[in-house]
Amino acid sequence: MAGVNRQQVTVERAREESLPASAGLTVQGLTYRFEGEEPLFDGLDLEVLKGQFVSIVAASGMGKTTLFRLLAGLLQPESGTITAAGAVPGQRSTIGYMPQRDCLMPWRTVQDNAAIGLELAGVPKREARRRVLEMLPELGLAGTEAKYPHELSGGMRQRVSFLRSLLAGGELMLLDEPFSALDAMTRISMQQWLLEVWEVHRKTILFITHDIDEALLLSDQVLVAASRPITQLESLVVDLPRPRTYETTLDERFAYLKRRLLGQLGRITSHAEGGPA
Amino acid sequence: MKLLKDKLPILLFILLLAGGWELGTRLFDVPAYIIPRLSDVCAALLNHAALLGKHFALTLWEALLGLAFSVVFGVLSAIWIDSSSLARKTIYPLIVASQTIPIIALSPIMVMWFGYEIGSKISVVILFTFFPIAVNTADGFRAADREIGELLRSMGAGKTQLFLKWKIPSALPSFFTGLKMAAAISVGGATLGEWLGGESGLGVYTKRAANMLRGDDVFAGVLLLSLMGIALFVAAQMIERLVLGHRRS
Numbered sequence: 001m002a003g004v005n006r007q008q009v010t011v012e013r014a015r016e017e018s019l020p021a022s023a024g025l026t027v028q029g030l031t032y033r034f035e036g037e038e039p040l041f042d043g044l045d046l047e048v049l050k051g052q053f054v055s056i057v058a059a060s061g062m063g064k065t066t067l068f069r070l071l072a073g074l075l076q077p078e079s080g081t082i083t084a085a086g087a088v089p090g091q092r093s094t095i096g097y098m099p100q101r102d103c104l105m106p107w108r109t110v111q112d113n114a115a116i117g118l119e120l121a122g123v124p125k126r127e128a129r130r131r132v133l134e135m136l137p138e139l140g141l142a143g144t145e146a147k148y149p150h151e152l153s154g155g156m157r158q159r160v161s162f163l164r165s166l167l168a169g170g171e172l173m174l175l176d177e178p179f180s181a182l183d184a185m186t187r188i189s190m191q192q193w194l195l196e197v198w199e200v201h202r203k204t205i206l207f208i209t210h211d212i213d214e215a216l217l218l219s220d221q222v223l224v225a226a227s228r229p230i231t232q233l234e235s236l237v238v239d240l241p242r243p244r245t246y247e248t249t250l251d252e253r254f255a256y257l258k259r260r261l262l263g264q265l266g267r268i269t270s271h272a273e274g275g276p277a
Numbered sequence: 278m279k280l281l282k283d284k285l286p287i288l289l290f291i292l293l294l295a296g297g298w299e300l301g302t303r304l305f306d307v308p309a310y311i312i313p314r315l316s317d318v319c320a321a322l323l324n325h326a327a328l329l330g331k332h333f334a335l336t337l338w339e340a341l342l343g344l345a346f347s348v349v350f351g352v353l354s355a356i357w358i359d360s361s362s363l364a365r366k367t368i369y370p371l372i373v374a375s376q377t378i379p380i381i382a383l384s385p386i387m388v389m390w391f392g393y394e395i396g397s398k399i400s401v402v403i404l405f406t407f408f409p410i411a412v413n414t415a416d417g418f419r420a421a422d423r424e425i426g427e428l429l430r431s432m433g434a435g436k437t438q439l440f441l442k443w444k445i446p447s448a449l450p451s452f453f454t455g456l457k458m459a460a461a462i463s464v465g466g467a468t469l470g471e472w473l474g475g476e477s478g479l480g481v482y483t484k485r486a487a488n489m490l491r492g493d494d495v496f497a498g499v500l501l502l503s504l505m506g507i508a509l510f511v512a513a514q515m516i517e518r519l520v521l522g523h524r525r526s
Binding site for chain 1: 422424425427428429430431432433434438442443446449521523524
């Protein structure tokens with residue numbers, strides 16, 4: 001990237017003790033552009049508290065997936081710092097990235113697919129497989145350990161993908177529209193499932209979605225990309241009580257929050273129409 | 278039982294062809310040097326069983342050695358092509374273009390280089406079988422799902438880990454496609470190598486028999502050569518099933 005050399009890159013993954021104990025992810029002054037294009041992010045600041053479930057909602061083409069790829073360390077920012085809780089400088093990233101497609105390896109069983117992150121981290125194979133086996137029942141995957149991905153339904157495959165990210169990452173998980181390819185009924189059951197699993201593990205989750213209901217149902221906070229390039233994210237605190245179920249979407253408070261969120265998004269869509277697609 | 282049911286049509290068809298062969302040659306009184314009777318071919322097989330066995334073993338050995346070298350060279354070339362974009366731009370098109378050279382015309386050169394011993398036979402087999410293995414494997418590496426690679430990278434996978442846990446398993450199906458093609462044509466390579474100059478092997482045997490107009494012996498040799506080709510193909514297929522059996526076909 002030509003842009004990388006122009007400005008000094010100051011990406012580092014600081015020690016945990018240098019962060020406030022409550023921070024799960026801190027992004028400061030993030031700037032990124034694809035070569036020869038307008039910047040997607042310009043001086044973006046973002047902070048996610050530890051143990052929070054935060055969703056990002058934005059119109060398509062705003063660069064949500066690019067943001068995730070930056071956070072996951074797959075792209076290098078032009079400038080800015082990204083600090084994930086629990087990260088140690090010079091060591092591998094401790095972010096559990098869950099891509100949109102399940103990306104399960106067809107040559108590995110459920111057990112070995114889920115264990116890949118541990119395996120790459122140097123955990124002995126037997127130990128990695130044992131830890132996966134322990135987790136399967138609570139994720140609703142009991143008895144599937146010897147199955148191959150093509151033998152599973154779309155929802156089950158996403159569960160395996162989630163487990164893989166859960167085991168690979170430390171405190172922070174990035175979920176990139178994981179349920180967008182599922183049919184409506186399966187999606188609802190997967191949302192319920194994610195709520196239950198999250199209640200148990202309480203990882204810090206950053207979740208991308210197009211689905212406003214999904215964002216509100218799952219999150220403590222919804223972030224809305226308010227401009228292009230994204231310089232800041234508008235925040236909406238979702239103060240619905242937990243534990244939640246799909247019934248929560250019928251709540252009056254839910255409807256109120258949804259109206260507010262639609263309002264925020266509406267301004268953006270009308271704003272974005274004038275700009276480049 | 279299921280296997281028998283699956284293979285029954287082809288077995289019956291072969292039986293029908295054999296019957297037609299025997300009957301046709303008797304009915305129309307075809308001279309033995311044009312098409313010998315099947316019964317004569319079988320008799321030739323039995324009468325010269327020991328001799329044919331010796332020749333068969335040598336040709337099979339040449340084909341297997343050639344295949345083994347092709348697997349090594351082919352896979353190494355594929356790795357090279359995949360790991361260097363310069364190699365993909367230079368070596369890969371060269372390998373593809375090399376297929377326009379008639380291998381049969383090239384084969385005498387192998388005799389000049391490697392003599393009349395087994396070396397020239399092996400090299401002709403390599404000429405035949407290198408291409409399908411190298412190109413299929415290189416294509417397999419290239420077709421590896423990039424998103425899976427990125428995911429593993431996000432989990433901290435290094436180059437070696439990516440190669441072992443992503444590239445190789447991804448390329449295996451294509452590699453086996455290449456191996457099966459190579460196995461089927463390797464016998465042809467070995468036979469041609471023997472024709473160009475050799476003392477023994479089924480290629481030499483059939484050529485000598487043809488010179489003496491011994492139709493039954495020629496057909497016996499050809500029958501064995503085609504059986505060898507089928508056996509090598511089936512063996513490659515069995516290895517493939519063993520390695521990939523659990524994946525979706």
